[in-house]
Amino acid sequence: MIESLLTGIDLLFTFRGVMYLCLGVVVGMVFGAIPGLGGVTAIALLMPLTFSMEPGEAITLVGGIMGATSFGGSIPAILINAPGIALNAATCFDGYPLARQGKAGMAIGAAAAASTLGGIVGIFTLLLIIPIAKKIVLAFGPPEFFMLAILGLSAIAISTGGAFLRGLIAATLGLVLAFVGYDAVSGGVRFTAGSEYLFDGIPLVPALVGIFAIGEMINLTTRGGSVASSKNTVSIGGVGEGVKAVFRNWPILIRGSAIGTFVGALPGVGGTVASFLAYSATVQVSRNPDSFGKGNIQGVIAPESANNAKDGGSLIPTLSFGIPGSAETAIFLGVLILHGMEPGPMLLLEHEGIIFSLVLAVFASCVLASLIGLALARHLALITLIDVHILVPSVIAVALVGVYALNGNFDDVILSLVFGILGFAMARFRFPRITLVIALVLGELAERSFHQSLRMNSGDWDVFFTRGISLALFVAVVLCLVLPAIRFWIRQRRTGERGRP
Amino acid sequence: MSAGATGWTPVRLIVPGIVLAAAIGYLIWAYAVEARARDFPVMVGWVFVLLALVDVAAHSNSALGRYLAAVLSGRPLDASPAEDSDHAPGNPIVAILWVAGFVGLSWIAGFLVSIPIYVFLFMRLQGRHGSAASLLAAAAMVGVVWGGFELLLRYDVYRGVFFDTL
Numbered sequence: 001m002i003e004s005l006l007t008g009i010d011l012l013f014t015f016r017g018v019m020y021l022c023l024g025v026v027v028g029m030v031f032g033a034i035p036g037l038g039g040v041t042a043i044a045l046l047m048p049l050t051f052s053m054e055p056g057e058a059i060t061l062v063g064g065i066m067g068a069t070s071f072g073g074s075i076p077a078i079l080i081n082a083p084g085i086a087l088n089a090a091t092c093f094d095g096y097p098l099a100r101q102g103k104a105g106m107a108i109g110a111a112a113a114a115s116t117l118g119g120i121v122g123i124f125t126l127l128l129i130i131p132i133a134k135k136i137v138l139a140f141g142p143p144e145f146f147m148l149a150i151l152g153l154s155a156i157a158i159s160t161g162g163a164f165l166r167g168l169i170a171a172t173l174g175l176v177l178a179f180v181g182y183d184a185v186s187g188g189v190r191f192t193a194g195s196e197y198l199f200d201g202i203p204l205v206p207a208l209v210g211i212f213a214i215g216e217m218i219n220l221t222t223r224g225g226s227v228a229s230s231k232n233t234v235s236i237g238g239v240g241e242g243v244k245a246v247f248r249n250w251p252i253l254i255r256g257s258a259i260g261t262f263v264g265a266l267p268g269v270g271g272t273v274a275s276f277l278a279y280s281a282t283v284q285v286s287r288n289p290d291s292f293g294k295g296n297i298q299g300v301i302a303p304e305s306a307n308n309a310k311d312g313g314s315l316i317p318t319l320s321f322g323i324p325g326s327a328e329t330a331i332f333l334g335v336l337i338l339h340g341m342e343p344g345p346m347l348l349l350e351h352e353g354i355i356f357s358l359v360l361a362v363f364a365s366c367v368l369a370s371l372i373g374l375a376l377a378r379h380l381a382l383i384t385l386i387d388v389h390i391l392v393p394s395v396i397a398v399a400l401v402g403v404y405a406l407n408g409n410f411d412d413v414i415l416s417l418v419f420g421i422l423g424f425a426m427a428r429f430r431f432p433r434i435t436l437v438i439a440l441v442l443g444e445l446a447e448r449s450f451h452q453s454l455r456m457n458s459g460d461w462d463v464f465f466t467r468g469i470s471l472a473l474f475v476a477v478v479l480c481l482v483l484p485a486i487r488f489w490i491r492q493r494r495t496g497e498r499g500r501p
Numbered sequence: 502m503s504a505g506a507t508g509w510t511p512v513r514l515i516v517p518g519i520v521l522a523a524a525i526g527y528l529i530w531a532y533a534v535e536a537r538a539r540d541f542p543v544m545v546g547w548v549f550v551l552l553a554l555v556d557v558a559a560h561s562n563s564a565l566g567r568y569l570a571a572v573l574s575g576r577p578l579d580a581s582p583a584e585d586s587d588h589a590p591g592n593p594i595v596a597i598l599w600v601a602g603f604v605g606l607s608w609i610a611g612f613l614v615s616i617p618i619y620v621f622l623f624m625r626l627q628g629r630h631g632s633a634a635s636l637l638a639a640a641a642m643v644g645v646v647w648g649g650f651e652l653l654l655r656y657d658v659y660r661g662v663f664f665d666t667l
Contacts, residue, residue, distance in 0.1 A: 027561065050655065052654060052655075052656075073566045130647065164573050165552065165555060165556055165559065165573045166556070168552050168553050169520060169549070169553065169556060172545060172548055172549045172552060173549070175545045176527055176542070176545060176546075179541070179542045183538045185537070186535065186537035186538035188534070188535050188537070188538040190534050190538055190539075191530065191534075191541065191542075217599060217600070218593070218597055219596075221591060221595075221596035221627065222591030222592070222596050223591060226589055261633075288516055353563050375520040387628060387630070388628075389623060389624050389628025389629075389630060390624065390628070390630075390638055392623065392643075393603075393619055393620040393623045393624070394604065394620070395636075396600060396641055397603075397612070397616045397619065397620065397621075397642055398645070398646065398649075399645060400603075400604065400607070400612075401612050401616075401646050401650055401656075401658060401659075402614070402650075404658075404659050405650060405654070405657075405658075408657065408659075410607075410608060410659060412605065413604055413608075413659075414604065417600060417601060417604045420600060421597055424596075424597070426594065427592065429516050429605070438516060446541075447541045450541055451540075451541070460521065482571055485572050486571055486573040488571060
């Protein structure tokens, strides 16, 4: 592991590595600051452009984006009450009131320090887990990987809150799309409708660019307008006070980071849940809960530490098992595929050095983003004044040119358009896109493991239920699927008990 | 048909109906695949149809439907049906046609011609910006694409069917 860590350091700390890291941080902060964009769109947009880079450089760029987006989104959340990305929404509750009291600098300083330290906690947890994860991976066989893939999809579906059924439908659709093309098991070609373009399956990069970047731009077109209607003239001073406040409130920082890391490791749950959980936990244990929502600095520290800690957490299932912990990590797997690295359980074993360069890039990005953010906070806030009618055609143009540049095939552009329409329709009718994407990535692993499992056991299905780990994972799948019913039953009982005299 | 006391309208069945039709269509297609290659797709197809049926039932105006909707959404039994779609003010067909038009124009004339036209028209017609600002943005955008992709990254930007045949 030490050797791989040194390889990662070697890959990161070159002139080009540092350059791509800084570029990733700036792009991540800008995209994080512009509502409607976010790290997912940034990575999707830049993904085709990484094709000509070395794998280590591409991963450094992605790591830079991942570590910087959350803090970028906190700046408009604090200055103009408009979160750059969903996971910064909780920061608005106390960040904006602080800004209105003339303490924007303090809030931004606290967000910067909390983001950095929260991100560091998440990364250290990841580094501690990686050696254990390798041993776990080696204990897994095809039945376990199949059950893990199904568990990943089920867990993501239940994490979509009230859209549980639609989450499962989206996951099933993702599996359906994953079947398109050449089947390695039988050697046949499926669901291509005679199209040679689809012979190798649906290309992941154009599909991801379509679903997230193009779909989001179609969505923004229907919404119109811009985020802020007038320039904000709040002075950004007192940053040092905010940084000191984070160290004074270190229990809140630790609690928020722990929540963020744990929640981030649950596939599909995401930073939004982590930041809200951290915020509400802080309010509940506070001696002065009424002060929250009115400019309590703890209300900035808790969510900001959680939403950066989740980056390390979400990489745990992604790197260990190839199951994306978040939308960004799902697209990150697309970057790996682009560079010839197969996502999945063997990733950690075969490319440990490059994976460590990602981990270090995310770590460095958390620190760098805070430093750059503090220097550029006011300018970043002005970005939110950009009219969507300038933003939308610009992003679409760059995205589709990038998609074409991948293979020089215009069919990729058309595919991106189709997936863009699909992504928009899914967002509009509340089908979670993240479950479709994760199923698209996991589909091949699931089918391959399924067939390997049956072959191991002469076609007998009991192979999934007679191995300890596989059976435990199956039980977890069943629990995931019945959880909504259990919650409903508990709620009905409580309602019934309250109604009794 | 007007919404009843529960707020239900038959319109709520449109999207679940489309999903169910797609699921059935996919399952029929999966059965047409050669035997060795269809096991897993067929299994997933049946799951797809089952989930789509549950979704239709959950959106129906029946006691079972209301119960399913409450269980799956986490809302109380007596709550009115949750909104199933996101009502943004703009016309989604227009938004899609803008992107589709850009792709179509790009296929014909290439990106370096289509991008400035698209950016200019989008800002003028959709965004109601002035001609000068729209022209400036269009020129800037094509400059960024040409400079970034062709000069810096040495990618060939698509020239279009029209210019390729010349």
